Amino acid sequence: MVHGHGARADLAGGLDDLPKRPIARKTLARVARLYRPYRTALITVAGIILISAVLQVAAPLLIRQIIDVAIPNADRRLLVWLTGGMIGIAAISGGLSLGTNYLNTRTGLTVMEDLRLAVYSHLQKLPLSFFTSTRTGDLQTRISSDVASTQLMLTDTLGTLISSSVIVIASVIAMLVISWELSLVALVTVPIFAGAMLSVGRKRRALTRETQRTLSDLTSRTGETLSVSGVILSKTFGREADQLDQFRENSSRLTVLSLRQAMTGQTFFVVMQTFFTMAPAIVWLIGGYILTG
Template identity: 35%
Template sequence: MPRDHIEWTPSPGTSTDQPRQVRRILSLFKPYRARLAVVGLLVGASSLVSVATPFLLKETLDVAIPQGRTGLLSLLALGMILSAVLNSVFGVLQTLISTTVGQRVMHDLRTAVYGRLQRMSLAFFTRTRTGEVQSRIANDIGGMQATVTSTATSLVSNLTSVVATIIAMIALDWRLTVVSLLLLPVFVWISRRVGNERKKITTQRQKQMAAMAATVTESLSVSGILLGRTMGRSDSLTRSFAEESEQLVGLEVRASMAGRWRMAVITIVMAAMPAVIYWTAGLALQLGGPGVSIGTLVAFVSLQQGLFRPAVSLLATGVQIQTSLALFQRIFEYLDLPVDITERAEPVHLDEVKGEVRFEDVTFGYDDKGGPVLDGIDITVPAGSGLALVGATGAGKSTLGYLVPRLYDVTGGRVTLDGVDVRDLDFDTLARAVGVVSQETYLFHASVAENLRFAKPEATDEELYAAARAAQIHDHIVSLSDGYDTVVGERGHRFSGGEKQRLAIARTILRDPPVLILDEATSALDTRTEHAVQKAIDALSADRTTLTIAHRLSTVRGADQIAVLDRGRVVERGTHEELLARDGRYAALVRRDARLEPTS
């Protein structure tokens, strides 16, 4: 599959600086402040309960057991058991709430990205690989699951535990606390270095995953399989995928091992700290310093061990957050994509559309680098009449038709519907008013009825049958074993080209738009199938404003007016007979078609 494509890069206004990005991430949790407050309370309560246990242990060893106070010993033991129970209950509730909040945030992100992409113009999708888009939604947002569901809670929980534990350690013995915390700044510095390293690797890994997703989407679709098999490229495609997968293996290993030895050193040092504490306490006693009771020493080591887990987890969480910033940045890039097809703040709504379409000095270009695709187009299409657009490939026919439903927006002049600039209409009016039937029919992997009802979800069975009859496809559908419940297959490959085209026409008939764009709807069909589809198109076009983008001129002879385009300009306009009489560009095209028509 071709690999060349254009990737969107952040504009100067895009949020790529880390502080702003962190603030933006935190803003995702604002709608769930109340639930997060409850999590905070549970975290605080859990930390206090955890810190209380070593003090209970100290009293047990220094007072209850040496003095033989059985009642106090029973209360202290009961307190330890209750502490364990409360910690478990708080942990379960904390996990439930934080996971729910995290999943809601992921849902919000997925929906926001999908909604943003739905608003993008057709130009964005013509230059972006489908697999790349899918990877952002699936892999990038999926990769953030640990961050948004548990990392934030883990950060608060571990930070609270660390602070509470250090305070308790100071209360027990400040000298031992100083010894325990001497290396903490070094550990923080190491974890930050590891986090930055993993962030860079994660960015590369996600790009590689997006490339693999694009390859899978393109080469394992029905069209991709057909192309690969018929071109004898199945083995080479497999080798290409294996190479991409091999690159991903290397990145995954690097991501997993980045900083692993440095973090292992931290773990070893922290695990060795109890021995250092025992040595320090023994040395102080031998040097004649103030002694430390057995209970205090055991309680301190217990606190230190309790500090070890959240401290290491806190450092690991910091690394995880830095890694996740790469994923958030990729998602924010899509959320920051400039939307060039927008609805006015106070758009015009038309309850009834007659269907008059006007192109007034229309100019259009895809970007500033290339020249205009359309230049100075002035055409009026009265309501209920038909306009045919003909010309050589690349003349701008399809682009001109796509300006009416605002798949693109003009760069100069305007397109009006019933005298209203289409840019001033609300999207609902425009969607109801303009229907498009293109050469490349798209059908969902669903039943025939579901595909038809995509145009009108509330349509009754009788309305489906009527639309299918008008499109000359009803008899074929009912002849199938499952009738209207027949699943059409991926992109409708269970149906022939003519059948898919008539299903698309039936879908448009069901929607009943007053303006119809026919974009070379029969150009890929054989003569016999074209004749059947043309009957359906004639039924669809009746009493509608119709713009027909024609490849075969035999289909446009009955149009009310024909416009010949050449390099984005209208060079001739009139009826079929008028243009033939002029013996100009249109007459030459007709003679070309006559020579190409098969003789039998």
């Protein structure tokens, strides 16, 4: 009797046995076509993100003026204007963030609806031979779970990618303007973390693909064995115990895959978060040495 321990053993050793196919350009082109009718919304989001990035970069420059000019010169009027500007930037940034989230979510959900309709319409046009050779559970998973799994990318990841890219570029420019020496110290670690993040991304993508495949198998098995005809066959031939073992094995594999998917890269992210928490102290130390000669 199989109890799913084999699934745990298969996945406990690492990700070497999982497929690591890169995302095909054809797939990216198809995603781009889905977004084509919503170019106006995407341009609006990009514009809002650009404004938000400029505002985020402006805040440290205001702090610089407060520390270097307003406080040393006891200029209360300038201090009020600068602090008021910081408060205004925070308020405007909050409103822009809310608008960006709304547009991102609405556009992503609309694209999801179009994708579901396209998949369903395509399935209706396929010949009968396709349905006789394809499990019903697989089709259900494609329309529901697989399409839903893309929602995070469409509504969150894409916007975050654009926002992060713009903010990084603007921040680097501002850092170089303020102090190119400290900027070089801060930027020297970027290639290291970028390489590590790419590696983590490849592993998570492989795990996500395998998780979706296992979920499809589980859904198909459920549909086949718990349908009226499936239950009749199971009871007629006394297959309940075997089917339970197979279901347990698939379910156990799905649990292990989901856990590994959630935990992959967590150590790296903890190390990165710890480093960035300590980074200001390192910058202050080096900056202090520079200022004191």
